[in-house]
Amino acid sequence: MTASTISKELIAALNEQMAKEAHLSQTYLSYGGWADAQGFSGIANFLFGNAQREHDHMMKILGYILDNRAKICVTGIPAPPEDPTDINSCFEKILVHNADNSRALLMIEKICFTENDWTTWNFIQWLVKDMGDEERVVRALLEEFRRADDSLNDKVLFSLN
Secondary structure, X not given: OOOOOOOHHHHHHHHHHHHHHHHXXXXXXXXXXXXXXXXXXXXXXXXXXXXXXXXXXXXXXXXXXXXXXXXXXXXXXXXXXXXOOOHHHHHHHHHHHHHHHHHHHHHHHHHHHHHOOHHHHHHHHHHHHHHHHHHHHHHHHHHHHHHOOOOOOHHHHHOOO
């Protein structure tokens, strides 16, 4: 096997990002199950869709690592956090997870920049953009939920069917 053109530091960071994407996917999946059990089927569908999206991110990173003749390192991921207490806490927790994911991506960008690895930098830009888009959507939904009239029935207000 030909040696990888990606540095060991960058390979480690990409493998770590792959694990972060898997953890975020599992978190979305868990929160989607919670939302469905609460009767919020529209929100559950949104969360399940994002679980798939994060899984796809993980697989794309895995493919990039393999395409560059580097070794993937599949590690255990933490269990998803406890179920949210309400819709607001659900999206607040998701926002925290997304921000952590974005910080990790910025570190990968920094490594790419330091190493002049523009191929990997270009590769990672789709994920940086996608995470930014995802954070904007979650922030917008959270703002809508916060503005909602508390006197309305939550199931009517948040079912988003």
